[in-house]
Amino acid sequence: MVERVRLRRINRPRPSDWKVEPGKFWVYVIRSETTGRLYVGQTNDLGGRLRQHNEPDTNRSLYTKRSVGPWIVAHAEELSSRQEAMARERFLKSGQGREWLKEKLGAEDNDKHIPR
Numbered sequence: 001m002v003e004r005v006r007l008r009r010i011n012r013p014r015p016s017d018w019k020v021e022p023g024k025f026w027v028y029v030i031r032s033e034t035t036g037r038l039y040v041g042q043t044n045d046l047g048g049r050l051r052q053h054n055e056p057d058t059n060r061s062l063y064t065k066r067s068v069g070p071w072i073v074a075h076a077e078e079l080s081s082r083q084e085a086m087a088r089e090r091f092l093k094s095g096q097g098r099e100w101l102k103e104k105l106g107a108e109d110n111d112k113h114i115p116r
Contacts, residue, residue: 025085
């Protein structure tokens with residue numbers, strides 16, 4: 001019988017590291033201060049997630065690791081459920097959502113930099 005060993009990632013965030021408030025979910029747009037690129041995501045801990053995007057040792061987001069930071073919050077919306085947050089994130093990554101972000105943030109030609 002083969003014994004399975006569960007490997008733990010070195011940089012895996014622990015639940016105790018997150019400051020989660022029940023019923024609070026965020027859809028956020030962060031912008032690279034150096035390149036102007038945008039990233040859209042959702043989380044239940046906005047501050048913790050922003051730290052992950054800016055921390056060089058974590059491997060939680062390849063898109064923001066490949067693009068030069070630092071990353072700052074350009075837009076954030078608080079929602080009451082994960083389902084609502086995921087639906088809003090999906091919209092912001094759509095063609096209409098990218099247009100809405102362009103108008104809202106005054107972003108010029110940054111719509112092509114939002115990962116789909």
